[in-house]
Amino acid sequence: MTAGRPAVVWGMVAGHAAAAGRRVSVADACAVAVGCAQVTGAWVTVSGGGRPDFAVCATDPAGERLAELQLTLGEGPCHDVLASAAPVLAADLGDEDSGRRWPGFAASAGRLGAGAVFAFPLSVGAIRAGVMGLYRGSPGPLPGTQLGDALILADAATLLLVAGLRHDGDGATAAADGLLNGQSPDLALHRAEIDQATGMLTMQLGTGIAEAFARLRAYAYVNDRRLADVASDLVGRRLRLDRDPGGNDAP
Amino acid sequence: MDADLLSDTFVALADTMVDDFDVIDFLHMLTDRSARLLSVSAAGVVLADPRGQLQVAAASSDAAGLIELFQVQNDQGPCLECFRTGQPVTAADLARPGQRWPRFAAAAARAGFRTVEALPMRLREQVIGALNLFGAGTKPLGPAELRIGQALADVATIGLLQERNVRRAETLAEQLQAALNSRVVIEQAKGKLAERTGLDMDQAFTLLRQHARDTNERLTDVARYVIDSPTADFPPQPRG
Numbered sequence: 001m002t003a004g005r006p007a008v009v010w011g012m013v014a015g016h017a018a019a020a021g022r023r024v025s026v027a028d029a030c031a032v033a034v035g036c037a038q039v040t041g042a043w044v045t046v047s048g049g050g051r052p053d054f055a056v057c058a059t060d061p062a063g064e065r066l067a068e069l070q071l072t073l074g075e076g077p078c079h080d081v082l083a084s085a086a087p088v089l090a091a092d093l094g095d096e097d098s099g100r101r102w103p104g105f106a107a108s109a110g111r112l113g114a115g116a117v118f119a120f121p122l123s124v125g126a127i128r129a130g131v132m133g134l135y136r137g138s139p140g141p142l143p144g145t146q147l148g149d150a151l152i153l154a155d156a157a158t159l160l161l162v163a164g165l166r167h168d169g170d171g172a173t174a175a176a177d178g179l180l181n182g183q184s185p186d187l188a189l190h191r192a193e194i195d196q197a198t199g200m201l202t203m204q205l206g207t208g209i210a211e212a213f214a215r216l217r218a219y220a221y222v223n224d225r226r227l228a229d230v231a232s233d234l235v236g237r238r239l240r241l242d243r244d245p246g247g248n249d250a251p
Numbered sequence: 252m253d254a255d256l257l258s259d260t261f262v263a264l265a266d267t268m269v270d271d272f273d274v275i276d277f278l279h280m281l282t283d284r285s286a287r288l289l290s291v292s293a294a295g296v297v298l299a300d301p302r303g304q305l306q307v308a309a310a311s312s313d314a315a316g317l318i319e320l321f322q323v324q325n326d327q328g329p330c331l332e333c334f335r336t337g338q339p340v341t342a343a344d345l346a347r348p349g350q351r352w353p354r355f356a357a358a359a360a361r362a363g364f365r366t367v368e369a370l371p372m373r374l375r376e377q378v379i380g381a382l383n384l385f386g387a388g389t390k391p392l393g394p395a396e397l398r399i400g401q402a403l404a405d406v407a408t409i410g411l412l413q414e415r416n417v418r419r420a421e422t423l424a425e426q427l428q429a430a431l432n433s434r435v436v437i438e439q440a441k442g443k444l445a446e447r448t449g450l451d452m453d454q455a456f457t458l459l460r461q462h463a464r465d466t467n468e469r470l471t472d473v474a475r476y477v478i479d480s481p482t483a484d485f486p487p488q489p490r491g
Contacts, residue, residue: 004303005302005303006302006303006304084425084429085429085432085433085436086425086426086428086429086432087424087425087428088425089422089424089425121432123432124435125432125435125436125437125438125439125478126435126436126439126440126474126475126478126479144301145301147301147424148300148301148302148303151300151301151302151428152302155302191318191322192307192313192318192438193315193318195435195438195439195442196438196439196441196442196445196452197442198439198442199438199439199440199441199442199443199444199445199446199478200442200443200445200446201442202442202443202446202478203443203446203447204446209439209478232315235442235452236315
């Protein structure tokens with residue numbers, strides 16, 4: 001168990017964007033996933049907002065087709081992820097289990113050159129931003145360390161998608177810049193208080209849960225405070241963020 | 252140990268496993284019962300996450316000191332040792348100087364605990380998690396209590412795997428991530444409910460659990476409903 005691995009992986013994502021001379025995005029998380037998980041290709045589809053899901057990036061044409069195929073058929077590992085909020089790891093699309101679960105998709109995926117597909121929910125609890133899919137030409141499971149990296153990259157993709165929800169843009173670009181500058185992302189992502197504070201903010205700010213999370217992170221970044229500390233203050237009722245017509249979160 | 256409490260505990264756990272099963276609800280009940288049965292101040296179930304961190308799945312208390320202590324356990328302490336060795340590990344008399352895990356001991360002292368034990372949750376060769384027990388006294392568990400504690404850790408493992416037949420390694424990974432995600436949903440709902448009602452997190456949680464029992468819904472489903480509903484429309488008063 002390497003506790004420092006998330007920081008290393010996030011650094012690779014930031015580095016990938018820096019090398020291309022642009023702001024970090026989910027495309028960078030996908031690109032890094034191919035190397036870390038040792039797969040052939042990766043994609044991200046976004047969901048929510050009342051419109052049909054769609055692919056926002058794919059590392060190769062086959063990946064893009066695998067993403068769209070599942071959306072069109074309404075079937076496949078990525079489709080199942082939306083229902084279960086858990087990863088769906090289809091190590092062998094040619095086996096009986098896959099044929100039974102996804103009769104249409106399994107056959108077509110084989111023709112597209114995919115032996116295995118691994119789907120990860122891009123979610124933080126009730127915040128459901130989309131799905132990340134990885135495919136490999138050859139069948140076989142995802143070993144532990146590669147699975148760990150894929151989960152870390154799914155987290156990164158989730159945060160990037162959620163940061164993009166802030167309409168005023170400042171918090172979003174600031175939070176994304178935090179990754180780009182190599183600033184260590186808050187690794188205590190799932191401390192209970194952060195999740196509780198997110199829930200509290202939906203009432204204080206009058207927003208949905210995804211926006212509440214984006215604004216919590218933006219507040220911490222803009223005020224140069226650890227996310228866990230801001231969450232602790234909110235839960236301890238030493239801090240509250242109220243709706244502010246100016247668009248800034250007034251404490 | 253109270254024999255009635257012992258049998259009562261296992262009957263209650265078995266009952267929960269056959270009803271509308273919610274893994275976080277189950278694990279929370281297990282930590283609660285474990286603390287009472289083994290006469291410790293708090294208990295928690297921690298799961299190994301492939302990301303490389305220990306993730307709390309359920310804890311009998313929301314005290315800030317305990318949350319902090321779980322965090323420190325990522326770096327050092329009996330829980331980490333338990334993961335690595337697959338053996339029960341005891342950290343006793345944590346207020347004494349010359350500690351093996353100094354930062355852990357300091358965090359435990361701040362939280363009011365002087366003894367911490369970690370019992371492995373094992374599935375065949377793999378250690379998937381640990382049952383942590385936090386005591387205010389200096390006396391560690393005796394052999395009989397350790398056996399009961401290990402049995403409770405084993406029941407936690409069984410509960411975690413309840414929903415699916417584990418035939419392949421990757422199914423376990425899917426199951427663990429589902430449990431961890433459920434916990435996040437429940438914590439988010441606690442926060443929203445606490446803010447709406449002015450209750451603290453423990454009270455908000457009790458409200459969620461009561462509503463789940465009253466309506467025969469799964470705890471995670473009730474939590475999701477609370478988050479999705481714009482006004483967190485909910486009975487404001489606990490019943491009874």
